[in-house]
Amino acid sequence: MNAPVVSLRDVSVGLGGLPIVRGITADIRPGEFVALLGANGSGKTTLLRAVLGLVPHHRGSIELFGEPLDSFRDWRRVGYVPQHIDPAMLNSTVREVVGTGRLPLRRPFVPPGRRDREAIARALAEVDLADRARTRISHLSGGQRRRTMIARALATDPELLVMDEPLAGVDLATQETLAGLMRTLTQARGLTVLVVLHEPGPFADLVSRTLLLQDGRLVYDGAGFELALPHEHHLPPEHVSSQTDWVPSYPTSQDQPEED
Amino acid sequence: MEILTYPFMQRALVAALLTGLIAPTIGIYIVQKRLSLLGDGLGHVAIAGVGLALLTGTAPLPVAIVVAIGGAILIEYLRQHQRASGDVGLAILFYGGLAGGVFMSGLAGAGGLNQYLFGSITTISNGDLVMIVVLSVVALVVSLGLADRLFAVSTDEEYARTLGLPVGFYNYLIVVLAAVAISLSMRTVGLLLVSALMVVPVAASRNLANGFWHSLLLAMAIGILAAGGGIVGSYYWNAPPGALIVLLAIGVFVASLPIGTVLTRRRRRSRLLPVAEEIVPPPHQQVEQHPHVHGGPDCHHPTAQHADHVDYLHDGHRHAMHGDHYDEH
Numbered sequence: 001m002n003a004p005v006v007s008l009r010d011v012s013v014g015l016g017g018l019p020i021v022r023g024i025t026a027d028i029r030p031g032e033f034v035a036l037l038g039a040n041g042s043g044k045t046t047l048l049r050a051v052l053g054l055v056p057h058h059r060g061s062i063e064l065f066g067e068p069l070d071s072f073r074d075w076r077r078v079g080y081v082p083q084h085i086d087p088a089m090l091n092s093t094v095r096e097v098v099g100t101g102r103l104p105l106r107r108p109f110v111p112p113g114r115r116d117r118e119a120i121a122r123a124l125a126e127v128d129l130a131d132r133a134r135t136r137i138s139h140l141s142g143g144q145r146r147r148t149m150i151a152r153a154l155a156t157d158p159e160l161l162v163m164d165e166p167l168a169g170v171d172l173a174t175q176e177t178l179a180g181l182m183r184t185l186t187q188a189r190g191l192t193v194l195v196v197l198h199e200p201g202p203f204a205d206l207v208s209r210t211l212l213l214q215d216g217r218l219v220y221d222g223a224g225f226e227l228a229l230p231h232e233h234h235l236p237p238e239h240v241s242s243q244t245d246w247v248p249s250y251p252t253s254q255d256q257p258e259e260d
Numbered sequence: 261m262e263i264l265t266y267p268f269m270q271r272a273l274v275a276a277l278l279t280g281l282i283a284p285t286i287g288i289y290i291v292q293k294r295l296s297l298l299g300d301g302l303g304h305v306a307i308a309g310v311g312l313a314l315l316t317g318t319a320p321l322p323v324a325i326v327v328a329i330g331g332a333i334l335i336e337y338l339r340q341h342q343r344a345s346g347d348v349g350l351a352i353l354f355y356g357g358l359a360g361g362v363f364m365s366g367l368a369g370a371g372g373l374n375q376y377l378f379g380s381i382t383t384i385s386n387g388d389l390v391m392i393v394v395l396s397v398v399a400l401v402v403s404l405g406l407a408d409r410l411f412a413v414s415t416d417e418e419y420a421r422t423l424g425l426p427v428g429f430y431n432y433l434i435v436v437l438a439a440v441a442i443s444l445s446m447r448t449v450g451l452l453l454v455s456a457l458m459v460v461p462v463a464a465s466r467n468l469a470n471g472f473w474h475s476l477l478l479a480m481a482i483g484i485l486a487a488g489g490g491i492v493g494s495y496y497w498n499a500p501p502g503a504l505i506v507l508l509a510i511g512v513f514v515a516s517l518p519i520g521t522v523l524t525r526r527r528r529r530s531r532l533l534p535v536a537e538e539i540v541p542p543p544h545q546q547v548e549q550h551p552h553v554h555g556g557p558d559c560h561h562p563t564a565q566h567a568d569h570v571d572y573l574h575d576g577h578r579h580a581m582h583g584d585h586y587d588e589h
Contacts, residue, residue: 075424089415093471100412109405
């Protein structure tokens with residue numbers, strides 16, 4: 001039961017000949033909520049993409065659920081929430097986009113069945129978008145689009161949820177809505193979460209473990225944020241106060257316009 | 261309806277309705293992938309196939325299909341493997357197709373290339389029709405049966421990869437289906453205009469429909485309407501059917517613009533519910549009294565840069581100086 005969900009052994013990734021991720025070793029165990037922190041260019045998103053097989057790793061080994069990435073086929077156990085919405089999906093409805101999450105569980109040429117419809121309805125209800133199922137993505141706010149991406153990942157009924165900067169580009173109130181959502185979700189579904197964050201924000205309470213990357217190397221691996229915080233280089237300057245404490249985020253969002 | 265008693269008109273109508281049905285079913289993925297001009301290019305490549313057939317004295321349709329599929333695979337390979345120079349590579353392939361086709365048909369001494377460029381209702385043989393029907397049914401079954409998967413691949417390729425879908429295979433499948441649909445349309449719409457039948461009905465239906473499936477079905481309906489109308493019109497006006505088909509489709513597109521605006525406004529209005537994320541800026545809160553001036557020598561409150569000013573932290577909140585008073589933030 002306690003076998004690692006993600007197992008990284010000396011993983012190095014290069015993009016265009018440049019080393020981006022260097023020699024990362026870490027195991028993520030079931031039920032952990034792991035934040036991958038680091039400055040821009042620290043390699044956190046590249047490492048995430050390597051875990052998903054979207055970029056090849058040049059050295060070391062990556063295993064998902066004990067299976068080497070190259071031979072891993074059980075992708076329904078993994079739910080991916082990308083940072084950006086592909087503009088090609090703007091004309092589709094929320095239900096259609098969320099429905100693509102069911103594809104690993106469906107056979108070609110067979111229309112979706114009752115279980116697919118139930119899983120989609122459940123995912124939509126969990127992110128509080130049940131009343132928007134027939135709305136086009138282009139008519140949604142930034143926060144609703146983010147929740148659509150989460151519902152799409154949930155429709156797969158995953159065990160591991162992989163999220164790329166879910167807090168980027170949405171206002172503070174939406175960030176807190178997302179944090180509340182994630183708290184409920186991880187408990188209800190018993191999810192293991194690997195999330196890339198630029199700053200912990202309202203997710204700070206959820207995170208059980210932090211991996212801090214600097215120049216592609218793992219410089220901190222431990223519980224929560226408190227211990228990682230002395231490395232203040234990864235915090236944007238507007239949040240660094242004269243205190244060393246984390247400045248709590250305020251639910252006023254006038255300084256952070258909604259994206260799009 | 262006496263025109264339906266002519267066998268050549270019956271063949272032309274069946275062929276046109278089928279191509280009107282298929283072209284948008286595949287075009288919808290081409291449009292989503294923002295490859296709207298791919299159809300044009302494949303049409304040019306198919307012209308080389310027609311030229312080759314005229315030169316060798318074989319049936320144009322099968323040769324055009326084979327050459328167009330070969331071109332489609334080459335184009336997709338270029339797109340997947342060398343993105344940087346792909347643009348120029350495509351352009352050369354397209355011009356080469358058209359030039360090669362015109363040159364080879366000239367060598368063959370056949371003056372009939374025009375009928376393949378803009379369609380011709382009188383030239384569809386029984387053999388052509390059988391091939392059109394069989395391949396149309398196959399293309400329709402594949403594109404509709406795999407619609408969910410092709411939709412996922414064409415809307416979010418990276419996510420589709422993380423679902424474990426064979427994204428590369430589906431990308432090839434889309435362009436091969438496009439090559440088949442284009443070649444089948446050469447007798448009705450013609451190879452120079454067929455791309456419009458893949459793109460314009462989809463563009464029109466996207467203005468009107470809500471979502472992918474809705475717009476797929478509507479695009480098929482618009483395609484059938486334009487193709488059928490174009491064939492009948494070309495009989496009466498003795499004009500090349502391709503031109504009429506495309507003009508009809510564009511007419512529907514133009515009409516869809518104002519209708520779509522009204523529909524969208526109505527849909528939005530029916531959904532004007534309170535949105536949880538809508539942010540109301542906090543009221544202009546002032547602090548009544550303040551014992552000292554922040555930033556002065558006796559101030560020990562921690563500071564935080566907040567947009568264009570400095571906030572001072574105390575008693576669990578932030579505030580900043582605003583003229584002669586402090587605002588709570």
